[in-house]
Amino acid sequence: TAHVIDGRKIAAALSEEVAAERDAAAARGERxxxxxxxxxxxxxxxxxxxxxxxxxxxxxxxxxxxxxxxxxxxxxxxxxxxxxxxxxxxxxxxxxxxxxxxxxxxxxxxxxxxxKDVEAVHPENAGLLALGTPRYVPSTAAAVYHLVDTWLAEIGEEPSAFYRRSRIVVVGRSNNVGKPAVSLAYAKQAAVTSVDEWASVGGRLGTHTRRGDVLIVAAGVPGLIRAEHVRAGAVVVDVGINVVDDGGGSRIVGDVAWDEVVGRARAITPVPGGVGPVTDVWLIRTTILAARHRTETT
Ligand code: NAD
Structure with a gap:
């Protein structure tokens, strides 16, 4: 079964770096x-x-x-x-x-x-990101690659070599998650496929997703990705956060059918405890970086 990429552990390690960045910013007098x-x-x-x-x-x-x-x-x-x-x-x-x-x-x-636009949603920042010269990297897309990069480091694979020989498939094309994830994939010189809900019409989703060495799923549809959608040995990153009612109460699930896909992927991020915790820390990191940019521009 797949290695489970532990987002909480990775977020805790990132938090230590961010705390040091905060102290350094404060020492420079940045607000x-x-x-x-x-x-x-x-x-x-x-x-x-x-x-x-x-x-x-x-x-x-x-x-x-x-x-x-x-x-x-x-x-x-x-x-x-x-x-x-x-x-x-x-x-x-x-x-x-x-x-x-x-x-x-x-x-x-x-x-x-x-x-001050830490999620890079202003056209200027979205444009810089699309051009491969981001001022800020949106938190969720940043978290996705931080999780994969951390896992690659753990298994001793060099990220740049890994991405250059990989195809990254991104399911979902929103301005805040899917498109930034694609822009970052370009910057890594990976082969890239981007699909939205139209790829699911007529059951064609799998023909695209099965080509992914890395499969990033941000559709907001619980259980969308089944075993049949996943290349054996792929790295699966589940961005979805869906509240579902399971009779006795509500719980959070991702877009990936965990029980099926965990037996097919090489590595997988859980929900909860995957992308979410790293996203939150990344937002704070960018807020600290933004204070520096402000100092430099005023
Ligand atoms: P969105 O609704 O803005 O966009 C969803 C995208 O998925 C669209 O491009 C849509 O065409 C596509 N899609 C929908 N159904 C599909 C299908 N059946 N097949 C293929 N593509 C399909 O959503 P969003 O803001 O990008 O968020 C996506 C998911 O990620 C949601 O569950 C959201 O809660 C979650 N999210 C998580 C984090 C995090 O930090 N982990 C952050 C933001 C969003």
Missing amino acids: LGLATLSVGDDPAAAAYLRRIDRTAARLRVPHRSVTLAGSARIEEVLAAVHELNGDPSVSGILVLRPLPEHLDEAEVFAALDPV
């Missing part, structure tokens, strides 16, 4: 602070917000959370963004998704100060 902006009360966003709050507290980086009512008008949301842009105690800003339907996400993202 660190994360601000989150949420609109409405989406349960997934609320759960993510609690995780961020815990991680920021543990890593001793101030976190300020701004919450607007789900009925907030675009003018109010943009005013909140401008206020955070101008707040010297804030080095990084995260806008929680999803925003309510009546708000244009792109308009909100474009209002962010690009130097």
